[in-house]
Amino acid sequence: MRRDALYFPGLVPTKFSAIEDFLRTSDHARARIEVADDVLGYSLLDAYAEAEVYDWEVYESGFLVLTLALADWALDHVELDPVLCGGQSFGAIIAAVFSGALSYEDGLRLVRASAAVELDYFAAVPEPLGCLFFYRLDSRTVDALVADFPGELEVSIYLDDSVHAVSGTLADLQLFEDRVRESGGYPFYTMNRSEHCSTVRPLRDRLETEVYDRVSWNSPKWPMLSDVSGRLLTDPAEIEEDLLDGWVTPVRWSTVVEGMRAARAEHAHIIGPRNMFARITNNALPTDVITPKKVADHPSATAKRVHR
Template identity: 60%
Template structure:
């Protein structure tokens, strides 16, 4: 088997849905202990009281949780990874999993990036944010963006997933107008963030993060290629991966580029690791896919899990969820 291991981007996940896993799973507890030492506080307690807008806590929590799932997979699954990747923040999780960025450095990246981001966004003349929605195709979305811009609003397309899930960044007034246009077109709002991403509006932030945060961390060559969600390139050089993570701030995400990279890497199966299952259906359209979540680890005995076989191949036993799996 040739597997690609993929880590999703940040998706709102309530503490109640993952509390049992974080407090009882041995892998999660180990990752949380190390995080507590680096951050200087109890991450699980902070996550309990946090919202998605508490960037440091939320990102560090997702990082610890996702890596704990990957640790479980290391000990329980029989995979043959040929590449890894991640969407947006998931690419940072993937870099840690692949040994490109040490876990303590990733936690420092989260902490210091939050400091810079809060300062940069707080100094903007108008608030910037990002609005996620679904059930509209890319052509329609681009048309709505063009209409809002023609009306004088500042908005840019940020994320194009699966030709049905999208995100637009812009000023608060521009995003308010996009919500109206999306609703009129039959789309459904998902959630909003109080920061813009994957767009040219944050070029200044990208440059500050490069100078004040990323250059002071340790980056190592990867033994596996990383699937860039910026360009679709396959990267192993540490400087290239670091710069790709930074460029993700200013470049729209197009899932088609990731799909093409999965094919170029020669993967015939994908394992998606994270707190939610949303991304499984994206990779499923390219290769057979398993999704590993806290729920799949808690609710299914390891011996009952099976990874999907590549298309046209016989199904082979392995330890993985019917909807789950990982390295």
């Protein structure tokens, strides 16, 4: 059998209407939701349906449930021989749960507790922080723009050579957004918190003592590919530290691709609600996506609808 890499993208806020059908009709989703409702103490579907984009606990819990359910489906319906499991940014937490480094229940508790600490931290900083996402500029241009900017900005994400994110104060990011446009770039999203940058080191340290050290970490079923170093991790303590260090280390998709190559992965399966990540690894190794649409179009779903 071929050597497969299972990979979970970072959180992209997704409207409930776009994924509602999968969450309500999939047996895999219903099983995940039942546990989530019990751990969280409320109906996650009801909360997700009413959530705003910055309701972090609900959006992150919903994304966790959705993505894990897609991965559960893939194990049942796609011929897989995983040699590694990994994730980018928030996706690394999903990978930790799916690989068994964290129990599902502890993963939900970690998401809830982390959201509370993050909200407290960002509410207390002297100036509001954010993260600006944009595309159509190459990495060299982005680095030059940041270096020439008079404020204190850091590049947080090099998703490929055209999609980037920069963190800093919201005031500086508003000015930087103009420079991105003037240089031919296209800003498309500003998040109300910074991430993957040295500025949030105090948050990383708070999360370690207040959240991550209070859940149990285990040896994973498959080695976890670090999006920080590109290394394969199997030691529970290393996995915990790696997830925390993701807060203060820029995401570089090239690091992930190089890690897949080093592990001799032959095929990548990108698991999540959207397929935008497929094009990134396609140049390195064959890639397919596991999305709600793929589930809906699968023969098993057609047979199930006919049976009903």
